[in-house]
Amino acid sequence: MAGRLANRPSITPIFPVHDMPAVRDFWTRAGLRVEEYSPEYAFVMFGDAEVLHLDLAPGLEPERNAAACYIHIADPREWHRRWKEQGLPVSDVVVEPWGMVEFSVRDPSGNLIRMGRND
Numbered sequence: 001m002a003g004r005l006a007n008r009p010s011i012t013p014i015f016p017v018h019d020m021p022a023v024r025d026f027w028t029r030a031g032l033r034v035e036e037y038s039p040e041y042a043f044v045m046f047g048d049a050e051v052l053h054l055d056l057a058p059g060l061e062p063e064r065n066a067a068a069c070y071i072h073i074a075d076p077r078e079w080h081r082r083w084k085e086q087g088l089p090v091s092d093v094v095v096e097p098w099g100m101v102e103f104s105v106r107d108p109s110g111n112l113i114r115m116g117r118n119d
Helices: 002-006 020-029 076-085
Strands: 014-017 033-038 041-046 049-056 068-072 100-106 112-118
Touching: 014 020, 020 033, 020 041, 020 049, 076 100, 076 112
Parallel strands: 014 049, 068 112
Antiparallel strands: 033 041, 041 049, 100 112
């Protein structure tokens, strides 16, 4: 069993974006670093870990974008507080019936990010 945990995959979502400068600003305000690979592609970093990739999609309609990811974090209330202070459009923190403490936010391209932990 321990071998399975040591060999689990690392998964990095790739989000489509219609306005790279706006999304770069969003993630920077969120306290993460954006490393540009090219004008059309970038990496969102937390320390030395890749959180997600950004891929320019000029024809993307943010209101029709169904891309999403869930990010497991140790302290969702603290992340929520910091992001709200930065003016990011975060939802309220909720405690789901199954025990997850979580909130969500959409970036300027309509990508849904849900963040939380199991209490």
